[in-house]
Amino acid sequence: MNDITILRRLAQTIESRKLAETNSSYVAKLFHGGQDKILKKIAEESAETIMASKDGNTDQIIYETADLWFHCLILLAFHELSPDDVLKELERREGISGIQEKASRTSD
Ligand SMILES: N=c1c2ncn([C@@H]3O[C@H](COP(=O)(O)OP(=O)(O)OP(=O)(O)O)[C@@H](O)[C@H]3O)c2ncn1[C@@H]1O[C@H](COP(=O)(O)O)[C@@H](O)[C@H]1O
Numbered sequence: 810m811n812d813i814t815i816l817r818r819l820a821q822t823i824e825s826r827k828l829a830e831t832n833s834s835y836v837a838k839l840f841h842g843g844q845d846k847i848l849k850k851i852a853e854e855s856a857e858t859i860m861a862s863k864d865g866n867t868d869q870i871i872y873e874t875a876d877l878w879f880h881c882l883i884l885l886a887f888h889e890l891s892p893d894d895v896l897k898e899l900e901r902r903e904g905i906s907g908i909q910e911k912a913s914r915t916s917d
Pocket residue numbers: 819822823826833834835836837853875876879
C-alpha cells in the first residue's frame with residue numbers, strides 16, 4: 810500500500826512510543842529528549858534535504874524528505890497533533906492560489 814494511510818499508521822506507532830522504553834525505541838528516545846531534541850533533528854533533516862536537492866540526487870532527496878516527514882510527525886505528536894490536522898489545513902487551502910492568499914493578507 811502506498812497512500813496517505815501510512816502517515817496515519819506511522820502516527821499511531823509514534824503515539825504508542827510515548828511510553829516505550831528508550832533503549833528499544835528511537836522515537837521514545839526523542840520524546841524523552843524533549844522538544845529541543847526533536848527540533849534539532851528537524852533542523853538536521855531539513856539541511857540534509859537541502860543538500861540532497863543541491864546535489865541533484867533524486868534517491869537522496871526521497872530518503873532525506875522521508876526523514877524530515879518522519880521527524881515532523883514526531884513533533885506533531887509531541888504537541889498532541891496528528892497528520893490529519895495538517896491534511897485538513899492543506900484541504901482548506903486547496904484551490905486558493907498562494908498569490909491570491911498573500912494579496913488578501915497584505916490588503917488588510
Ligand atoms: N520511519 C522511521 C524512521 N526514519 C528514520 N528513522 C531514524 O531516524 C534517525 C535519523 O537520524 P540520522 O539520519 O541523523 O541518523 P543517526 O546519525 O543514526 O541519528 P542520531 O543518532 O543523530 O539521532 C535514524 O536513527 C533512523 O533510523 C526512523 N526510525 C523509525 N521509523 C519508524 O518509526 C517506527 C518506530 O521506531 P522505534 O521507536 O525505533 O521503534 C519504526 O517502526 C518505523 O516505522
